[in-house]
Amino acid sequence: MGKNKEAENSASRLNMISGKTNAFFNIVFIVVALMCIIPVVFIFIISISSEQSIKMNGYRFIPEAFSIDSYLFLFREGETIIHALGISILVTVVGTALGVALTTLMGYVLSRSDYKLKGFCTMIVFIPMIFNGGMISSYVVNTQFMHLKDSMWALILPLCVSSFNVIICKTFFKTNIPDSVIESAQIDGASQLTIFGKIAIPLSKPLIATIALFLTFGYWNDWFQSSLYITNTKLFSLQALLDHVQRNIQMMANNPTLGVTMQQYMNSMPKEGARMAMAIIIIVPIACTYPFFQKYFISGLTVGAVKG
Structure with missing residues (x-):
């Protein structure tokens, strides 16, 4: 029994992730998630931007003027x-x-x-x-x-x-x-x-x-x-x-x-x-x-x- 517990503890220690590694993985996952979410948010912002604002300033996260003309169209x-x-x-x-x-x-x-x-x-x-x-x-x-x-x-x-x-x-x-x-x-x-x-x-x-x-x-x-x-x-x-x-x-x-x-x-x-x-x-x-x-x-x- 003692040997089995020691083996289990040894296996669990090998499978443990250090705090630094865990933080690194979290940062990577957050970056990947933002890479997926930000383009969708950006597309939505463009869709509610006024056409004149897009012509004058191009694509922006914060447009000069909002408009729902696209959805009305x-x-x-x-x-x-x-x-x-x-x-x-x-x-x-x-x-x-x-x-x-x-x-x-x-x-x-x-x-x-x-x-x-x-x-x-x-x-x-x-x-x-x-x-x-x-x-x-x-x-x-x-x-x-x-x-x-x-x-x-x-x-x-x-x-x-x-x-x-x-x-x-x-x-x-x-x-x-x-x-x-x-x-x-x-x-x-x-x-x-x-x-x-x-x-x-x-x-x-x-x-x-x-x-x-x-x-x-x-x-x-x-x-x-x-x-x-x-x-x-x-x-x-x-x-x-x-x-x-x-x-x-x-x-x-x-x-x-x-x-x-x-x-x-x-x-x-x-x-x-x-x-x-x-x-x-x-x-x-x-x-x-x-x-x-x-x-x-x-x-x-x-x-x-x-x-x-």
Whole structure:
């Protein structure tokens, strides 16, 4: 007993962090947190700055004049914003649900040691983590063979499955679902699909939360797929709409061939503030969802990373 206590005390002393080290880590974490928070605060301040103040003095943390014209402009364009928001929500929800289902199924199959094609399929999944066919080949496949252009599926399917996520699922299932449990269920006559649905999934909440958050962030922040495959403005997501505004608003405002009404409308629009206000609208929903999944996200990511 005495030796065990001494060993435990020795281990605890080795794992202790000195006060200086702890203070250093706290400072590092505070700096990193500020690096994440300050840009968002700065964007919000710009969104409530008057357009004239921005033109005269540029971006400032404390503008000379505040204004909510940017948000009033977005409110007037509410139909377009709400439609784009609906597209973003639909793509995120459907893509995340489909991605979680496919990724966990693939990860579970590859985690089973008795699966005959395990080595070959693992290699097939692993290769895209190193290199892929390139953007041109992906574009040709998605448009010419799968006919996804100007389709909602063009925003969903290309991001649905990631090799990295599949490897995380494989590692999680292999290290957290004992073979003895699987064998016991098989003896009782359960199929692999039944085992997956009634045993593996209920024990995998951290994993599902981790994969779901990865996919949610990916779908919510994506604008690149829209720039490749979408020409119909009715299918623009909120992020694609922001990108479209970002690239074209200045061109429209300076184009002398536009009609007087359109020219006056563009000149009166709070250009910089509207961009930042739309960015805030994009940031807030996804930022509000993260705290609800933080516990599962951290534990699931840790398991996949440490034991992989």
